[in-house]
Amino acid sequence: TDDARRRLIGPGSSPPTCRARCGRCYPCRPVHVAIQPGVSFPLEYYPEAWRCKCGNKLYMP
Amino acid sequence: ILLSSLSTHASPLSDEGKVLMNLKASFSNAASELLGWDPLSSDPEKDARVHCAWRGVLCDNLTSSVVSLNLSNLNLGGEISPAIGDLKSIQYIDLKGNRLSGQIPDEIGDCVALTYLDLSGNLLYGDIPFSISKLKLLEELILKNNQLTGPIPSTLSQIPNLKTLDLAQNQLSGDIPRLIYWNEVLQYLGLRGNSLTGSLSPDMCQLTGLWYFDVRGNNLTGTIPDNIGNCTSFEILDISYNQITGEIPYNIGFLQVATLSLQGNRLTGQIPEVIGLMQALAVLDLSENELEGPIPPILGNLSYTGKLYLHGNKLTGSIPPELGNMTKLSYLQLNDNQLVGSIPPELGKLEELFELNLANNNLEGPIPKDISSCTALNKFNVQGNRLNGSIPVELKSLESLTYLNLSSNSFKGKIPFELGHIVNLDTLDLSNNEFSGPVPNSIGDLEHLLQLNLSRNQLTGNLPAEFGNLRSVQVIDMSFNMLSGNIPHELGRLQTIATLILNNNNLDGELPMELSNCFSLTSLNLSYNNFSGHIPLSKNFSRFPPESFLGNPMLHAGCLDSFCGSVHTP
Numbered sequence: 001t002d003d004a005r006r007r008l009i010g011p012g013s014s015p016p017t018c019r020a021r022c023g024r025c026y027p028c029r030p031v032h033v034a035i036q037p038g039v040s041f042p043l044e045y046y047p048e049a050w051r052c053k054c055g056n057k058l059y060m061p
Numbered sequence: 062i063l064l065s066s067l068s069t070h071a072s073p074l075s076d077e078g079k080v081l082m083n084l085k086a087s088f089s090n091a092a093s094e095l096l097g098w099d100p101l102s103s104d105p106e107k108d109a110r111v112h113c114a115w116r117g118v119l120c121d122n123l124t125s126s127v128v129s130l131n132l133s134n135l136n137l138g139g140e141i142s143p144a145i146g147d148l149k150s151i152q153y154i155d156l157k158g159n160r161l162s163g164q165i166p167d168e169i170g171d172c173v174a175l176t177y178l179d180l181s182g183n184l185l186y187g188d189i190p191f192s193i194s195k196l197k198l199l200e201e202l203i204l205k206n207n208q209l210t211g212p213i214p215s216t217l218s219q220i221p222n223l224k225t226l227d228l229a230q231n232q233l234s235g236d237i238p239r240l241i242y243w244n245e246v247l248q249y250l251g252l253r254g255n256s257l258t259g260s261l262s263p264d265m266c267q268l269t270g271l272w273y274f275d276v277r278g279n280n281l282t283g284t285i286p287d288n289i290g291n292c293t294s295f296e297i298l299d300i301s302y303n304q305i306t307g308e309i310p311y312n313i314g315f316l317q318v319a320t321l322s323l324q325g326n327r328l329t330g331q332i333p334e335v336i337g338l339m340q341a342l343a344v345l346d347l348s349e350n351e352l353e354g355p356i357p358p359i360l361g362n363l364s365y366t367g368k369l370y371l372h373g374n375k376l377t378g379s380i381p382p383e384l385g386n387m388t389k390l391s392y393l394q395l396n397d398n399q400l401v402g403s404i405p406p407e408l409g410k411l412e413e414l415f416e417l418n419l420a421n422n423n424l425e426g427p428i429p430k431d432i433s434s435c436t437a438l439n440k441f442n443v444q445g446n447r448l449n450g451s452i453p454v455e456l457k458s459l460e461s462l463t464y465l466n467l468s469s470n471s472f473k474g475k476i477p478f479e480l481g482h483i484v485n486l487d488t489l490d491l492s493n494n495e496f497s498g499p500v501p502n503s504i505g506d507l508e509h510l511l512q513l514n515l516s517r518n519q520l521t522g523n524l525p526a527e528f529g530n531l532r533s534v535q536v537i538d539m540s541f542n543m544l545s546g547n548i549p550h551e552l553g554r555l556q557t558i559a560t561l562i563l564n565n566n567n568l569d570g571e572l573p574m575e576l577s578n579c580f581s582l583t584s585l586n587l588s589y590n591n592f593s594g595h596i597p598l599s600k601n602f603s604r605f606p607p608e609s610f611l612g613n614p615m616l617h618a619g620c621l622d623s624f625c626g627s628v629h630t631p
Contacts, residue, residue, distance in 0.1 A: 011290070011311075011312075011314030011315050011335045011338050011339075012314060012315075012335075012338030012339060012340065013316065013317045013318075013338070013339050013340055013341035013342070014340045014341055015340065015341050015365050016341075032319070032343045032367060035273065035297060035320075045344070045368060045392075047273075047275070047297045047299055047319075047320040047322065047344065048297075048319055048320050048343040048344050048367070048368075049272070049273075049296040049297055049319045049320065049343070050296065050319050050341065050343070
């Protein structure tokens, strides 16, 4: 049910479609967000994850 | 006063109020931050609830028992008192961002109602107490950024509702207990920055509810489990900076991750083509391994990827033009490999590219003028290749560029004066090429320039007086050219310059007195030119050793009166 993120056959992945993931908010689009794992030096880029965004609100895909 | 002293005799505080006073007593410098934690200030009629109004304390409305304690970021020192175990109804404890030391008391395991425990960002040491596994309602355990040692207790697997386990940035050692992986509830596992050993277990994919897996910066060995593709709930997989060996398994292509960080290990073999099908990748970092073979052209399929790091491997072959299809790419680092061929013009399609690093490969041919279409480009580094041709004047349209390094190649021709239009440059390094002709005056327009290195070319003509406008510059290196004429007195305006290297040119004339106004100047090399006259005697100049002035037969040491000697050349 988790749309394109769960493929049963074959390798590969796609970004979330974010269809109906932002409640009634529209448009709902997939974006990269940085996840901050806490203080670490040297500070490099943060890991990123997909979230669904509508306006300035983020939703889990 | 009388009332309060009476109430003290009557012991106004509830039992939990006394527990909190015990906690306060074992904190140091709590006096100011927890000033209100004071039984003497109590209203006798509300004795049973007085502690409920204290800073950071939250009580249950009906029972008046403490349910929440938030003393984060108060600069508290001292220790956590074992009395904390007497708060039988507490559900939430947040003591993060203090200077608490000592051990986590075993009695924490008696806070049986606890769902949230955050002790991160303190100076806690010793083992993680086994008693924590008695907290059957615990959902979040955050102990990162402390000095905890010893193993990760395998009994943590007995906490049925644990969703977040963050033990990052401690000194934990031993293996990651395999039992930890048999948890369908755990969502976040943060173990980065410890001293964990052993290998990754195939059991890690039993974490069917996990989205964040981070063991970066430990001492893990062994290979990536062959079944890694079964970890289908993972959004972030970071196993970087360990000592993982072997090849990247084909099954990695079944992951749904947005971040795949495998850098800083000892991975061998080729980059599996299947990675090119992982379109959910936002960040792909395979850098600093021992990967060989070509960059698979199919990586160009990763049209949602923003960061691609393949640097520091043993990659061969040419740069696939297909990488130009990665339209969301902002970072492309292919430096420090053994790549050959030319820079594909298709990279010019990367309109969001912020950093392009191709340094230290065996690339040939010119810089394609198409690169000037990468209008977001901030850093461009092709140092240490075999590139040739001249600098395309079109580069002037890279208005966002702050770092341009073309050094150690075979570029020739004149330095285009249009480079002076890239006004945001802070680093311009064209050293160790075959550039000829004059130094364009327009370089002096680069008012944000910090580092200017044009050394080891065949530049002729004068040092532009306009260099005096480089008001932020810290390093100017023009050595090993064929520059002639005087040092312009305008250089005396450079108030931030620390290093001025002009050796091995044909410069002549007297040293301008104004140079002694460069108060930041700590390193000066004027050797092997044709300077004449006297070395200025000001305080500033006395710090430079004779080596700064070698090989200028006509240049004499400064003299106060008639006793003047010349600087000897070897």
